[in-house]
């Protein structure tokens with residue numbers, strides 16, 4: 207119910223943003239980011255409500271993960287207006303809103319049953335909570351980087367391209383440390399505590415590593431390539447596609463230790 | 468004019484090489500992330516019919532992460548990383564203090580420590596699982612003994628597991644106990660081991676790995692005393708014995724860890740009286756005066772001098788005993804990596820907020 211209202215707020219926000227996108231002159235609208243903030247707060251309420259019901263941080267199933275991603279992205283969309291590299295940009299928040307809506311649409315699909323279930327023993331761990339939350343927060347920054355990298359590739363204006371490059375890099379530069387801590391370090395610490403193996407090459411781990419290697423390659427490639435290289439932003443686009451495959455594809459297409467989460 | 472040594476050195480420390488190696492590592496990982504790893508050859512032949520399975524088996528894609536090409540590539544990467552790290556580190560030290568940026572150095576050093584730990588783990592980690600019933604014991608790597616004192620298993624109302632926990636006692640220890648720590652290990656001590664809360668001992672850790680139940684049969688002797696037998700165990704009599712062979716086919720049931728089919732609370736020995744179990748038959752081998760017969764019996768029936776009074780679910784705790792000398796290095800590497808990556812970007816992103 208709460209998630210449906212949040213979905214509605216995102217739709218409204220999207221409509222307003224579309225109207226402003228078609229206005230040639232003029233800056234950003236004054237409402238859509240507030241709608242996004244409201245959606246974020248509602249989703250946070252939903253997460254808290256579920257957490258109280260199961261007496262554990264409600265972050266252990268597909269539905270909850272999608273709600274958390276949409277929630278974190280909603281707050282980030284609001285914050286984009288305050289960052290130097292994205293301030294005044296109308297297209298990046300628009301792209302990010304579409305991604306947030308996609309998360310919520312998936313959350314309402316049969317792929318993600320919404321029943322409230324307390325966690326099985328392996329999932330009852332503070333490290334798991336850190337692992338999942340940091341990974342997802344890192345990934346919402348990657349989502350913004352993804353939108354910005356597409357725009358960086360699409361634009362013909364040199365000045366815009368440089369601005370987008372800065373926005374892409376900034377998003378990855380914030381997301382990468384958080385993702386590194388969450389996906390790799392906290393994930394491995396949790397695995398060691400739960401199973402006694404900190405790394406076992408199960409498909410989810412392997413794909414998380416591929417995601418991380420891709421962003422690591424981007425950061426180093428950007429150090430050595432000329433700023434006009436199209437390959438540099440392409441790595442960010444591929445990186446996000448791999449991150450989403452790690453999150454969704456591995457669960458539905460490949461099976462492993464993580465197939466319950 | 469650069470010497471050829473310098474040229475090789477420059478190539479080995481180059482970031483371009485790092486990018487190429489990172490992409491190659493990612494490609495290998497993709498192969499290993501798509502094709503299930505470490506299965507028997509038949510699995511690939513049936514799952515990937517035709518030339519695909521030939522390619523998988525010929526090129527070692529069934530065990531990418533221990534294949535020679537992957538190990539060579541990883542070695543090249545570690546070499547590149549090591550040379551580059553030390554080159555950058557010395558460069559940084561030659562700068563005035565205020566201008567130094569050590570974030571990437573700490574991060575890269577952390578990765579080297581982490582990979583060293585990974586190699587140690589890969590080469591020296593050992594893991595064995597012991598299955599203990601209440602009261603049973605096993606030997607630990609340092610010569611100490613572990614006894615399972617109690618197990619608890621709780622379920623949610625929907626039947627999913629809520630917690631598994633083992634209470635164990637450990638006594639004995641390294642034979643030449645001289646230090647105070649070794650003395651402490653000598654004393655009998657009780658510990659609780661839960662999923663996500665392993666017991667750390669010097670040199671190894673004990674994890675709650677799984678939990679399951681097995682049916683035991685309860686027999687009453689002519690004096691009315693109860694005794695329970697697990698599968699394969701026997702009770703001796705004056706003129707022979709009774710041995711519990713198995714549950715009658717299609718009636719066997721055990722609960723696998725995580726999705727037990729048999730509900731058990733604590734592991735207290737309570738004879739089960741569920742109606743469907745009353746009809747379940749067990750197979751015994753009975754020896755009387757040198758004559759052996761196989762007897763199928765349901766609860767309530769007689770087997771030689773004994774009465775078969777029913778079943779009880781015995782919980783069995785699966786504990787993994789793991790030694791991993793690499794993990795302390797891995798953990799140190801993790802700390803450095805996190806420190807380094809945050810220092811790097813906090814410095815870079817200062818001033819990002821308008």
Ligand code: HEM
Nearest residue numbers: 422425429480481482485544547548551555571574578811
């Ligand atoms: C998985 C392995 C690696 C990780 C996770 C990693 C991570 C990083 C990160 C996060 C940065 C900061 C980039 C930025 O400015 O945005 C960096 C910088 C750098 N890395 Fe790596 N790196 C890895 C391997 C390597 C290797 C193999 C080399 C060898 C050439 C290398 C050389 C460098 C250099 C030269 C810098 C620039 C430092 C500066 O700003 O002065 N890295 N690395």
